[in-house]
Amino acid sequence: MIVYDRAAREDLEAIESFIGPLNIRPEHRIGYLGDTPAEVKGELLEYGAIDRALIAREQGHMVGFMAVDVDEELDRSYLIGPLVEHARWQEIARRLVEDCLGLVPDGATKQLEMFFDLGNSSVAELGRSLGFETYKDVRVLRFDRGDLDGLGRGAALPIATEHHDSVITLHDELFPNTHLPGTRMVAGLGDAKACFVRSDEDEVLGYVYLEVDDSTGSASLEFVGTTEAARGRGIGADLVRTGLRWMFGFDSVSETWLVVDEDNAGAQHLYRSLGWTEVHRFTSLRRSGRPL
DSSP: EEEEEOGGGGGHHHHHHHHHHHHTTTTTTTTTTTTHHHHHHHHHHEEEEEEEEEEEETTTEEEEEEEEEETTTTEEEEEEEEEOOOOTTTHHHHHHHHHHTTTTTTGGGEOOOOOEEEEOOOHHHHHHHOOOEEEEEEEEEEEEEEGGTTTTOOOEEEGGGGGGHHHHHHHHOOOOSHHHHHHHHTTTTTEEEEEEEEEETTEEEEEEEEEEEETTEEEEEEEEEOGGTTTTTHHHHHHHHHHHHHHTTTTOEEEEEEEETTTTTTHHHHHHTTTTTTEEEEEEEESOOOOO
């Protein structure tokens, strides 16, 4: 008999042990979670997804897990899973999704998202059966600390107060449907969240935004963008170099990550020319409102 229960924070160690071996396999991989226990724990704790999570057990052993990350400000929720290791995959996964959706407050259902490896055909089939449709495909790239040797230093500078409004406007123009609108991005800047800017006097030409979790060693280049007039001048590459140097300034960081849209060939070429390598291909599905 399969028993479904709300997860608790004291279940985290068991959840990490369950997810770890599954999430390194493309046929199970969920995009929001990392490959290491520390990354899994960090993701589930950062925005409180562990408090909206479910566990499926059979004879006391975990056979399934799912959580939901809720953003009521954007009226959006991110479904983390399902991750299931059982012959009755479809039955357990569907139950986890349906029950998890019941944990989503009404103020976070305008947009529901699933994000997973393109090789995870089971989640793709389940999502589409529930009315989710493809939003976009992306490539996940990695840059290792050892590849930093020989890479030049960028000339971008930390964002100044007078550049805040221009960066917010540029960011929202370039990434209109992102999880991190410009105002929230700038407001959250700090020791582990940085933004660097290239400018010509008072005119912002481009920016890069990065995040590091020093406790886990995870680091990511979240956004980089330039104005249309600044393109073709090497400013994007300079911003990426600056960002890499900043991230690897943390001793805990051994590798960094970024996600680039499948149809953005120009950005992919830029990253490859700087030494980034592709490691995964993911897809995201979205729908509006809970499935009936």
